[in-house]
Amino acid sequence: RKEVEQDPGPFNVPEGATVAFNCTYSNSASQSFFWYRQDCRKEPKLLMSVYSSGNEDGRFTAQLNRASQYISLLIRDSKLSDSATYLCVANQAGTALIFGKGTTLSVSS
Amino acid sequence: NAGVTQTPKFQVLKTGQSMTLQCAQDMNHNSMYWYRQDPGMGLRLIYYSASEGTTDKGEVPNGYNVSRLNKREFSLRLESAAPSQTSVYFCASSEDVTYYGYTFGSGTRLTVV
Numbered sequence: 157r158k159e160v161e162q163d164p165g166p167f168n169v170p171e172g173a174t175v176a177f178n179c180t181y182s183n184s185a186s187q188s189f190f191w192y193r194q195d196c197r198k199e200p201k202l203l204m205s206v207y208s209s210g211n212e213d214g215r216f217t218a219q220l221n222r223a224s225q226y227i228s229l230l231i232r233d234s235k236l237s238d239s240a241t242y243l244c245v246a247n248q249a250g251t252a253l254i255f256g257k258g259t260t261l262s263v264s265s
Numbered sequence: 266n267a268g269v270t271q272t273p274k275f276q277v278l279k280t281g282q283s284m285t286l287q288c289a290q291d292m293n294h295n296s297m298y299w300y301r302q303d304p305g306m307g308l309r310l311i312y313y314s315a316s317e318g319t320t321d322k323g324e325v326p327n328g329y330n331v332s333r334l335n336k337r338e339f340s341l342r343l344e345s346a347a348p349s350q351t352s353v354y355f356c357a358s359s360e361d362v363t364y365y366g367y368t369f370g371s372g373t374r375l376t377v378v
Contacts, residue, residue, distance in 0.1 A: 199369035200369050202367070243308070252362065
């Protein structure tokens with residue numbers, strides 16, 4: 157079983173829509189979690205860190221449920237510029253990060 | 266700030282050739298990492314260095330070697346390239362992976378023919 161699993165999508169939504177991505181992780185010892193954004197043929201860039209129960213940054217909200225080993229990312233009022241692949245990431249015992257395969261989002265006008 | 270710099274950006278090798286991918290960071294980070302990214306496989310850890318002078322294997326180390334030359338530089342060597350090593354290679358560094366995650370370089374696109 158892959159340590160971090162995501163629905164690959166693609167998610168195709170109109171501008172202004174709200175979209176949610178889900179992610180599960182298998183290692184209960186994981187201490188912290190992140191969402192990265194990756195544009196086509198570019199490097200991943202940190203979008204949000206996820207500590208304790210979750211956090212919010214503008215239109216983006218990340219939530220963590222340790223009991224269910226589940227992480228989510230909510231994007232409100234989607235913009236064309238939000239089109240990208242979103243990577244769910246778990247910290248592996250403080251040594252390295254484990255990446256999900258990513259969820260592709262396409263926002264259309 | 267340059268952040269994490271990788272060279273080269275693109276490379277084509279013939280099967281059996283060797284090459285070294287270079288990575289340097291100017292953020293005074295202790296830990297550095299090498300990943301490969303393949304379609305449908307996501308990012309997979311090849312090797313990492315938690316601090317200067319130490320290196321450890323990741324998920325897919327076979328066919329690769331690494332050198333942590335100093336705190337700034339972490340190189341990845343392919344001794345005898347194989348077509349299966351065709352991939353995009355990303356270097357990353359971190360101040361503290363638990364709290365800050367990684368900063369990535371822009372990647373090296375390697376094709377082995």
